[in-house]
Amino acid sequence: MTFVQLIDCKTSRFDEMNRLMDTWVERTKGKRTATHSLIGKDRSDSAHIIEIVEFPSYEDAMRNSNLPETDEVFREMVALCDEMPTFTDLDVVRDEQLYAANVRRLFEVIATKGQLPPLNDLMAENYHDHDPANEQDVLGLDAIRREMEMWRGAFDFAFTVEDQIAQGDQVCTRWTWNGTHKGDFLGIPATGKQVTMTGVTIFRCQEDGKITEGWWQYDRLGLMTQLGVLDQYEV
Numbered sequence: 001m002t003f004v005q006l007i008d009c010k011t012s013r014f015d016e017m018n019r020l021m022d023t024w025v026e027r028t029k030g031k032r033t034a035t036h037s038l039i040g041k042d043r044s045d046s047a048h049i050i051e052i053v054e055f056p057s058y059e060d061a062m063r064n065s066n067l068p069e070t071d072e073v074f075r076e077m078v079a080l081c082d083e084m085p086t087f088t089d090l091d092v093v094r095d096e097q098l099y100a101a102n103v104r105r106l107f108e109v110i111a112t113k114g115q116l117p118p119l120n121d122l123m124a125e126n127y128h129d130h131d132p133a134n135e136q137d138v139l140g141l142d143a144i145r146r147e148m149e150m151w152r153g154a155f156d157f158a159f160t161v162e163d164q165i166a167q168g169d170q171v172c173t174r175w176t177w178n179g180t181h182k183g184d185f186l187g188i189p190a191t192g193k194q195v196t197m198t199g200v201t202i203f204r205c206q207e208d209g210k211i212t213e214g215w216w217q218y219d220r221l222g223l224m225t226q227l228g229v230l231d232q233y234e235v
Contacts, residue, residue, distance in 0.1 A: 002092035002208065003058040007051040009077070009085035014041070014049060017080050020073060021051070027069040033060040047082065058091070092207070096166035099205040103171045106203075106211060107159040110148055119145060124212040131216045154185035155195075172202045177218070181227060188227055195226040 011017050021039065025032065034053050042048035055061040064070060078084065106122050119141060129138035129147070138144050151157070157179030165172045177197040183190050199218025206212045224230055 002095060002098065003055045003061050004090040004092055005053045005055070005061060006088040006090065007053065007085055008088065009049050009051075010045075010047045010082045011049060011080050012047050012082060013080045014046070017049065017077065020076055020080065024069070024073040027073065028064070028067055031064075031067055031069070033064040054092075058089070061089075095209065096168070096171075098209040099169065099171050099203075100164055100166040102205065102209050102211060103173055103203050104161060104164070107161060107173070107175065110152075111158045113156075116145065116148060116152065122211060124206060124210045127211065128213045129216075130214065133216075133220050154181065154183045154190075155179035156182055169206070170202055170204050172200065174198075174200050185227070188229060191227060193227060195223055197223050 009017075018039070021037075034055055036054040037051060039049060039051045042050070053061075055064065102122055106119075109117055109119065109122065123141055123144065125141050126139075127141050127144050129144050131138065131147075134147075138147050157177055160176045160178070161173055162176055163174040175198070177199065179195050179197075181188075181191045181193045181195060197219050199216065201217075202215045203211045204213040221230075
């Protein structure tokens with residue numbers, strides 16, 4: 001679970017404090033576990049500073065805190081403060097930006113050439129997939145990998161994300177899919193045709209950002225028409 005630490009302090013020596021933060025990054029280079037940090041200055045009190053530091057987990061934050069370089073910088077920071085800084089530790093329970101980024105990564109990974117990379121950093125083991133083209137829902141990470149491999153074996157393809165909206169724990173993505181039919185697809189031999197589809201997918205994410213459920217809607221009839229499957233039914 002993503003972990004955030006808020007460092008709240010007051011200092012009349014902000015420029016020195018800012019340089020100290022650069023020093024901290026340099027001293028912990030290659031050891032630092034923080035993934036993102038920003039510093040904010042109170043608009044109503046220029047001496048009031050808050051630094052927000054993000055870590056992949058609480059354990060990563062503790063490893064960072066235990067570095068001797070961190071301890072040295074902390075003592076120097078206290079010396080620059082007008083009063084003792086305070087620390088607030090937060091477990092992140094909702095991060096819409098992370099959810100949207102992970103969904104974008106998934107669309108990229110699905111279309112990766114060569115072997116399908118592991119998905120356990122993006123999708124939950126108990127992932128639940130809803131696709132109206134399937135008689136039954138696809139349950140579990142291994143099962144959705146097999147579904148992806150079916151598409152990857154039949155087409156060389158790529159997704160273009162047209163729009164994306166994140167709200168709460170869900171991310172809605174409108175996409176365009178372009179592919180080349182290179183292998184068997186539902187009993188249809190490779191045609192070599194260039195095909196395209198549009199669709200919308202809603203993914204639900206859990207607190208750590210992993211995708212745990214998905215609902216797909218896409219123009220499968222249009223795809224089959226492009227592959228020539230419906231020609232035999234034309235009058």
